[in-house]
Amino acid sequence: MKTGVLLVNLGTPAAPTAKAVNAFLSQFLHDYRVVDMPRALWCPLLHGIILPFRSPKVAKLYRSIWWPEGSPLMVVSRRQQRALHEAFIREGIDMPVALAMSYGEPSMATAWQELKAAGVGRVIILPLYPQYSVSTTASVFDSWARLMKAETCLPAFRFIHDYHEHSGYIQALADSVRDHWAEHGQADMLLLSYHGIPKRFQDKGDPYGQQCHRTSELVAEQLGLERHQWRTTFQSRFGREEWLKPYTDEAMKTLPGEGVKRLDVICPAFSADCLETLEEVAEQNKALFIKGGGEQYHYIEALNDRGSHIQMMLDLVCRELA
Template structure:
């Protein structure tokens, strides 16, 4: 920051000198948090789902197979069949206010801003979606128009994966390539073992147990990714297992009282195991009385 020009120096300036441009305010830079989530179609219809799926499945971080082959499969089969099936599933959970993911992500952004404000941190918090709306680029545009000079990119993914975390960073980087003046940018890559995160999970489980009693088995189901990603260096599986271990310890669960599984397999490739649905069927065959399922990811 430049020092203030003393009055004497200003008086000594030549009369013919051009008036200097006003300097930016010396107040602390306006800081914002960009709270990022995956995304959702704008409506529970095939017409709205198709462009959402197209953007999602075109992301090379999500599907890492040769482009030419994948585009034939995507446009020749998936985008012709999947939108209608997915739209029906979205319609079954759609809220009057809109997509559940968008509704709750926006509420989280509002609550985070309020929580920080109560502690003396006056920050702007904006929710953004990696796919569909409101996009990361549009929210960064809005923050820049408001004079934000520093942005913390915080993602709703506790465990790091290239399919999610790195993809958000890609979207921010793509936005920066079109900007002349960039804000300072910082990223939170993961918080899988943060004590406050583990406490929040434990409190949620304990609140449920107080209302409904403890189960015979707790299944912690994380979103799956292809096993190949782990071999290529993705830390996701290790971080999921760490989260599960810390949560089990916090809840006082033995190894026999809980299981870790992975859901949402897509395609024919081998994904992280054990899969959630077969595990639940196995527990049913074993006559386990009650099973609670939670998703800590």
């Protein structure tokens, strides 16, 4: 039975325009895994207030980080797809690799048809979320399950739940920090900023927050950092309810007063650079840190298509083949 790999990431608007962003956000925010409010309450709010006002603003932010080749997330994801396929070729393994996005294109259905056309009867699904969350990883599983309802002969499949403490992942993160230090010097603190989730998700049993803290601990250990030299925070909160704390943007305002004048920031939950890393973390948070009295601020890019990151993906898939 021929095996193929399905890489899945969140997704991106097709263009940095209000229309494209509206379509993307509509699909994203309609996912019950992301927003679990009753639809009778949520849909009027979403379509009557949030999308009309938020889409033009978000489109402007996307334009500020858009690459000549397209959306950074899409460009990097395609590079990852090609690099992983080439890694399998070097290993002498015939392993088709397809790319899907939970929202937008290429869709899960498009990627599955690509694998079927390649003769794949067994699929290894790799959500590119190192830490499991109901709002991300579980949503990928939902999409796959819905897609399979139309299949008469179901393919065998393996679903990679998370890899938050995988040795290759931790090593890749630590090496990226070391490379940054070699070029720019070591800052007073390394801040590990993760995308946040509502706290009530954690209260219901979502292990995301715990896994984020575990990743931070392992990276700090690998780098030989003392406890005062690193910190974990959570970014990108939305709405008025409480999300996982401490909040990254608030830390930007207070750290200079604690004596942290030089700050390095890395976002371990993001496998590819995107709006949240390139605009929110690299630009908005830098402005907050400098305004609060900070002097030097560096964002350390995501692992993207770094060789060690691709090797880790290879190892994850091969483990499922054993």
